Amino acid sequence: MVQLNRQYDRASSSGEPIHVKVVGVGGAGSNILDRVMLDGIEAADLVAINTDVQSLTASVAAHKVQLGRNLTRGLGSGGDPELGYAAAEEATDEIRSVLQGGTVIFLCVGLGGGTGSGAAPLVAQIAKEENALVLAFAAVPFSFEGRRRCAQAEESLTRLRAVCDAVVCFENDRMAEITLPRMGIHEAFAAADLTVSQSIRSVAALMQRPGLLHIGFDDVCTVLRNGDARALFGYGEADGENRAHDALAKALKNPLMNRGALLEDAFHAIVHICGGPSVTLGEVQIIMEELNRHISEQTQLFMGIGIETRMGNRLSVSILSSLGSGSDKPVAQRRQRTVHPVEPAPVPDVKPEPWKPAPSSNPPLPAVAAEQSVPPEAHAERATDELMLPRSDSEPHKPTHVRAATKTDSKPQLAIVKKAEVKQETLQFEPISRGRFEKSEPTIIDGQDLDVPTFLRKNIRIR
């Protein structure tokens, strides 16, 4: 999957330019879009799609599509996904025309509301029909926003997963964890937008930038497909003497990364190193070796290296990965997501082909698959009909990818075993130490020698 490209001035191995379109659906989507625009993205069309005219006018995107001209008359969808869907349906042709010509479409959306939750799956659907590869970046609402909203988000997410090539899910709750509670609420939301925008930009750059070791959309899909619960993303840039170390440290420091601790549970990870012509083999080695400490033996690494003169003396490291939905979920369900094959390049004609499970198929598998194709009930009937039927058609599954399936077969179990190992408590056999007070008169209160560190006496483990 990682291709060695000897001519680094070429955009990709195919030689065709990749048309990237970034589409923001709904209010939150256009916020992210604005952020992307502000941060700057190369060679990409920005498209804002919304029911709310006010929000649409405020958007900085070059292309704008108003949904539900007759239905909502320029107002929002009032938190009703059905309305959002209907409004999008009304504007199908417009959406189609604006999405036309895009090879890769990034869909950013905040789920839980009306327009985002309702329209995004349809937009993804249309994009798919236009033979684009669709990567959705979805922000899931805070849990305090109410169960109803979360349920709507969850439902919409399921639909998106069914249509898109990959869905990167950003949990706002998780984002809140990373911002300090005393931080302003606007900062917290801005931080969330920034993280989403950063990932979009770096994924886009990853694919567009020419590279010594090129990373293609196929690799990105493999990595992101794998999980559904949490996207791991980190980006770091540094210059100076210690730039390799610094850039990686910054990338790992990213909120979603948890200092690389979470990487251990990921099955795949993309590392993209980009720098000026002065990047040395030694630096790449430093980065990869340090990174290898954070990942498990099972993790499959995709490494990309790009040389760009405009980077000057700077060196950047982007890490992209995703976590599975947690070890408590049934293995079968997890694997089913894990082994979704991936298309390396845009495929002109998509043939429906039933997915053949790996030889060692087990009973729950078909059930899960069936469950996924059953539309959730809350949405309008027509919505589900249109949404779900083409989905099974558009999901290309090639037998060649069964290899991947068998390969990943044993991984979930391995990971679970590993988790269990980690949970086992370690006993400390350190001698009671008084350090610099070794020779002084002990301070004993209530039978405790207070010169011995408190954390040792209380048996608190310090990492």
Place this chain on the structure above:
Amino acid sequence: MARDNIFVGLEIGTSKICAVVAEARNDGTLKVVGVGSVPARGVRKGEIVDFETAKRCVHDAIVDAEEKSDVEISEVYLGITGSHIRSFNNRGVVVLEEGREEIDEQDLDDVRTNAREVSLPMEDCILHTIIQHYYVDGQDGVLNPVGLLGKKLEADFHIVYGIRTRIQNAIRCVKELELEPADVIINSFATAQAILEKNQKQLGAIVIDIGGGTTDFVVYVDGAVKQSGVLAIGGDHITNDISIGLKIPSARAEKLKVEEGNVTLGTAFPGETILLKDETGFAGREIERESLNQIIHERLREGLDIVKRQIEADQNLHYVGAGVFITGGCSQIRGLEHLASDIFGMPVTMAHALPMAGVTSAFENPQFSTALGLVKYAHLVQMDRPMSGGLIKNAFQKIKGIFRN
């Protein structure tokens, strides 16, 4: 400059030795004219463990103070601390002889002597006998009984005592430098003079001075010292804990504590790290911020918990109205205020000495609270007995008393 107007407070601390020179002005205020301070060596947990080294440090501090204040120092008010210092409350009783009904100064001395007549271990001697309240014929709330008529005079005292030889170590250190110890004061009491205003003492207040080697505390209830104590835990312990817990050298642990330490848990990002760099800028290990904070948190929580338990055991906690005042070098650790108010359940103030005229930087730094308190105490004692002129004589008696005892 008249020598009587100059007070010098000397604190032999675990982390630093400092001498504060102050001048009493005619309007009854104090002016700080100079502060000499040197890092201490040869002192552990507030007591001298290496006499010669400590003596050299005291000498340096005195010279420093002399240079800065342009005053030749000949006598000092010496602050004392150490885990051996203990205290209790005792009541003295004097019954006036037949035919006399007016209470005079002599009776006050007698009642004090009476209160001091307690059996202490052989090696101990009394440092302070601090008056709390007088009672005349059982009548409460007498502020000054001299001149009142009565048959029986009672008085409650807070008596502070410690091991004589260990107190003498500090005195000898000063004496060998050709300095006269004018008086010996326990640190906590001195600190309270620098920090508390009169009404705060009336309301009831806890003063906790977390220094390098010891934590000294004093509890004021109804304007009088109700309880005092010394806990041989301080900033050194935190540094030592960090050094052991994170496996780094002490000097680096100290630096880490001062620069990065925070006592509040959960303020670090998950997995946030601190990169340790040595002098050459070489990037060494990374240390998890939360671990550092956890170590500091556990130590300080424990220390404050012990103080609280001791105050609770004497049932004084509920009579504290003005709150807790924390000072000393360790009070500069971030987040201590929240931890302390969590533990004590009352307002906590991070205090430094009350403003005086002169060197402002001195009283804005909580590290100098005790030394400033010493001069304030000296000033107060002199103001109390302006006419006697025998303050120094008095003090001599006191110190002689220490040796006699």
